Amino acid sequence: MPDPMRPRASLRTAVVWDVLQNTLDHRVKTTGQAQLDVLDTGGGSGHFAVPVARLGHRVTVVDPSPNALFALERRAVEADVADRIQGVQGDALGLFDVVEPGGYDAVLCHGVLEYVDDPAEGLRNVIGALRPSGVLSLLAAGLGGAVLSRALAGHFAEARQALADPEGRWGEGDPVPRRFTVEQLTALVQRAGVRVSAVHGVRIFADLVPGALVDTEPGAVADLLRLEAAAAEVPAFHSIATQLHVLGEKEAEA
């Protein structure tokens, strides 16, 4: 979904979108189903749900925010995919009050686990919504990226606080309730019965580079996108990424 009209916005989504699109295409080929059932938990206003629906899939978005669901509805109409997107008010912790367990080929959980009161239970529910061998796309805030960005901004005490804090928060003013290391995130996924097929670092450089460098140099955004894509799968860079993406497949017998 890299957006040629908004190249800076593409830096936030390009790596995850490429992985997600390839994964859904692969699932289409292996199942023989042209149209997949996709659940986007905490899908908000549809940054991923709308492009997934544009691929032809049926998408259910569960989100507790009525404002986000309203924006989703508007965006779906504008993109001409309203017939393939359903917005439902609900919470990851009460997911099966609003959707059927075991009913989805793919479940997205992007930028949500940070905010859920009990991430292990939230993730178990998210995975419980998958069909056997269904795919999980999990995106969550990375600890190392936050430590690095606080340090590079000169907030050394906050960087050290984030390192020491069990939730990875840099202080009272930190808007993110929780961050994860790769080990924490993959352990949560595995304990919930999903095999990890890939881990990607997301926004490894993009949040550290001064905006002026990216906005004024011709071709800089495209080069930075290529650099992000090249580094995303290199484990050495995962520990400094702003976000971590885990792709998984539900055990067939789980």
Ligand SMILES: C[S@@+](CC[C@H](N)C(=O)[O-])C[C@H]1O[C@@H](n2cnc3c(N)ncnc32)[C@H](O)[C@@H]1O
């Ligand atoms: C950072 S936004 C991410 C939105 C979207 N997934 C994306 O990637 O653009 C976090 C979303 O999680 C939702 N959220 C917060 N707590 C939640 C919970 N307990 N269960 C499900 N969604 C939740 C918020 O309403 C918000 O839409």
